Amino acid sequence: GQQVMQIPQYQHVQEGEDFTTYCNSSTTLSNIQWYKQRPGGHPVFLIQLVKSGEVKKQKRLTFQFGEAKKNSSLHITATQTTDVGTYFCAGTYSGAGSYQLTFGKGTKLSVIP
């Protein structure tokens, strides 16, 4: 089946440092989404990327979709303690039924104050 690989699995940063998580698929994605899950909570949608080479920003968060639509990244500038949680990418493949998402395993971010 299709797989989305996400690295790193864990990241510990000092507050104020930057953070990046990467997702990679061996086959072309139709689009990719990013979700954030706070400890003990449920995944919450952050953004969707559809176009090749697309870059979107949400305040300190920058999302990129690769030119070949096989990889994506999420970059957080100057992390804050409120950024703590697990970040998941989720991709959709052409032909997948009813918008099925294939999730990466997530990157758990810890921010040291």
Add this chain to the structure above:
Amino acid sequence: NAGVTQTPKFQVLKTGQSMTLQCAQDMNHNSMYWYRQDPGMGLRLIYYSASEGTTDKGEVPNGYNVSRLNKREFSLRLESAAPSQTSVYFCATHLGVSGTGYYEQYFGPGTRLTVT
């Protein structure tokens, strides 16, 4: 609006017992999903329902059954629980904007299930 609700929030079962996890949404979305989340495994799709009256298997359907009772409700049943089904179960709905390719999923708060 409550969004996506799930009951129960916590459940402990003994091996071989059965139970049904309930999910309801008030957002009038057509598609609904059941995922399980295990440590280090991300979210894996168990079953989904594209619309009322239809259901399809996802990545890990074995040991589960689903019912799309109506547009609002999508239940997940474990007929004979096994320790390997200890997990956090999330229900989700799908919001899509027709003709744009844009969509997102809304998740419920989850059910934490332990099978001993």
